[in-house]
Amino acid sequence: MIRFENVSKVYPSGVQALKHINLEIQPGSFTFLVGPTGSGKSTLIKLLFREELATEGNLWVFDKNIELLSPSEVPRLRQQTGVVFQDFKLLPQKTVWENVAFVLDILGIPKAEQKKRVQGVLELTGILHAKDFYPRQLSGGEQQRVSVARAIVNKPPLLLADEPTGNLDPDTTWGIMKLLAKICKTGTTVLVSTHNHSVVERMKHRTVKLDTGSIVADSGQGVRTLGK
Amino acid sequence: MASETHLPRQMLYTLQQSSQNILRSPLMSLIVVSTMLIALSTLGFLLLVMSDLNHMSDEMATQLKIVVFLDDQQDIDKIAGDIEAISGVKQPLVKVDREQALEMMTQDLPDLKEILETDNPFPASIEVAVTSIELMDDVGESIRGLVGVEDVQFNQELSYQLEKVQNSVQLVGAILAAVLILATLAIVVNTIQLAVHYRHTEIEIMRLVGAPHWFIRLPFILEGLIFGLVSSVLAAVLLLFWRVVPYAQLRQWLGFLPLSDSLMPILWISGLLLVAGLGVGSLGSLLAVRRYLRLEV
Numbered sequence: 249m250i251r252f253e254n255v256s257k258v259y260p261s262g263v264q265a266l267k268h269i270n271l272e273i274q275p276g277s278f279t280f281l282v283g284p285t286g287s288g289k290s291t292l293i294k295l296l297f298r299e300e301l302a303t304e305g306n307l308w309v310f311d312k313n314i315e316l317l318s319p320s321e322v323p324r325l326r327q328q329t330g331v332v333f334q335d336f337k338l339l340p341q342k343t344v345w346e347n348v349a350f351v352l353d354i355l356g357i358p359k360a361e362q363k364k365r366v367q368g369v370l371e372l373t374g375i376l377h378a379k380d381f382y383p384r385q386l387s388g389g390e391q392q393r394v395s396v397a398r399a400i401v402n403k404p405p406l407l408l409a410d411e412p413t414g415n416l417d418p419d420t421t422w423g424i425m426k427l428l429a430k431i432c433k434t435g436t437t438v439l440v441s442t443h444n445h446s447v448v449e450r451m452k453h454r455t456v457k458l459d460t461g462s463i464v465a466d467s468g469q470g471v472r473t474l475g476k
Numbered sequence: 477m478a479s480e481t482h483l484p485r486q487m488l489y490t491l492q493q494s495s496q497n498i499l500r501s502p503l504m505s506l507i508v509v510s511t512m513l514i515a516l517s518t519l520g521f522l523l524l525v526m527s528d529l530n531h532m533s534d535e536m537a538t539q540l541k542i543v544v545f546l547d548d549q550q551d552i553d554k555i556a557g558d559i560e561a562i563s564g565v566k567q568p569l570v571k572v573d574r575e576q577a578l579e580m581m582t583q584d585l586p587d588l589k590e591i592l593e594t595d596n597p598f599p600a601s602i603e604v605a606v607t608s609i610e611l612m613d614d615v616g617e618s619i620r621g622l623v624g625v626e627d628v629q630f631n632q633e634l635s636y637q638l639e640k641v642q643n644s645v646q647l648v649g650a651i652l653a654a655v656l657i658l659a660t661l662a663i664v665v666n667t668i669q670l671a672v673h674y675r676h677t678e679i680e681i682m683r684l685v686g687a688p689h690w691f692i693r694l695p696f697i698l699e700g701l702i703f704g705l706v707s708s709v710l711a712a713v714l715l716l717f718w719r720v721v722p723y724a725q726l727r728q729w730l731g732f733l734p735l736s737d738s739l740m741p742i743l744w745i746s747g748l749l750l751v752a753g754l755g756v757g758s759l760g761s762l763l764a765v766r767r768y769l770r771l772e773v
Contacts, residue, residue: 297684299684319689320688320689322686323686323687323688323689324686325686326683326684326685326686327685327686328686329686331684337677337680337681337684339677339678339681340677341500350681350685351685353489354486354489354682354685354686354687354691355482355486355686356482356483356484356485356486356489357482357485358482358485398685402685
């Protein structure tokens with residue numbers, strides 16, 4: 249599903265965010281990415297949906313070297329990758345339903361099919377009751393549920409979550425993590441960056457630890473890490 | 477499937493989005509349309525003033541006559557026919573035969589009537605006007621080459637001066653118009669950029685969920701076209717109003733000046749404003765959205 253081969257990233261400012269990353273993530277697995285602020289977690293996730301390009305190495309996603317994708321091929325990669333952010337990135341002028349259906353509108357999915365899918369993901373994420381609310385009328389945890397619903401409504405095989413619980417209280421955090429685990433059980437590969445150690449320890453999934461751009465530990469549970 | 481695409485439905489969606497976006501942010505739409513309206517109206521008025529100044533100098537040129545004196549015994553109608561065939565000659569010509577010339581002269585000087593009646597010294601002449609001032613020299617020279625023409629007189633210096641004024645008006649006007657078009661584009665790009673920035677989260681989300689570039693750009697380009705259409709039509713209405721109401725009054729006050737009363741300039745200037753409005757609106761949007769899509773790697 250995902251393979252990093254000696255991937256490095258240096259930003260134009262000269263900051264080296266990732267150094268010689270070698271990592272493989274199997275389809276259908278749940279992986280935590282942990283490490284302190286500035287360790288390279290967000291950069292690693294951004295490389296996976298081509299928000300950033302590696303400065304060195306190869307990155308394989310869905311059996312394609314995404315470093316070689318032309319700009320016109322990038323939208324197709326993103327249609328197969330759901331992304332959840334710490335700041336939710338919801339459209340304030342759209343309701344919960346419209347925020348989720350927006351993705352399907354972009355892809356031109358017929359309205360009848362949209363209705364079925366949106367209803368399904370809102371049920372799965374436990375936010376159907378608020379379908380007519382606007383984001384400002386929801387709590388942080390509810391907004392993140394909407395964001396997760398939007399990320400999975402197109403049934404992507406890969407779900408990336410960059411600090412999805414960074415702004416949430418412990419109870420809500422636990423609810424969101426359980427939701428991500430539930431999505432993983434439907435066959436979606438899930439990669440979550442977090443610095444919430446208690447959740448990571450409690451959930452017992454594979455954990456890859458980054459520090460100053462390098463992998464310093466990998467629990468490797470059920471998967472293998474390529475040699476450094 | 478994650479990769480499903482339905483082009484017609486996507487197109488329809490972008491069309492709906494364009495109209496919804498305009499209505500959803502009325503203040504922003506008003507700012508863009510007002511800015512474009514001011515810029516396009518200024519351009520329109522400049523073009524109208526240029527057109528009117530050209531008309532005035534052309535009118536003044538037609539009042540500058542070339543006087544053609546004929547050899548005695550020449551057929552005035554034949555030579556008038558030859559002159560009419562020259563390009564740039566304005567119809568009709570004013571023909572003065574020898575008898576008419578004598579009559580005009582004796583009206584002014586009745587004492588000479590008896591002396592001159594027996595031996596008329598005045599030649600027949602033809603007064604020729606030109607359609608455009610810059611043709612005066614060429615027309616004068618062509619007439620001078622005709623058989624039966626004794627002399628050709630016209631105020632060359634004045635025609636040169638008028639031509640110079642006309643050329644200067646055209647040059648200054650063209651420079652001002654070019655500067656205005658560039659300024660309009662810059663203003664419109666910046667104003668639309670504000671509108672685009674207002675919706676940068678939407679653009680960002682569209683990028684992140686895999687919307688193709690055309691899908692992100694199209695609603696903004698359509699909005700730019702709508703803004704361009706609305707503001708150019710309003711600018712044309714303003715010009716028409718100016719022509720029909722205040723300008724008509726001005727013409728009455730300045731009756732001594734050969735001011736144009738034609739609505740034709742409004743027609744072609746409106747067409748030009750429409751093209752400029754649509755062009756600047758869509759190009760402005762395209763440039764403004766590009767800034768956000770340039771982040772794409």
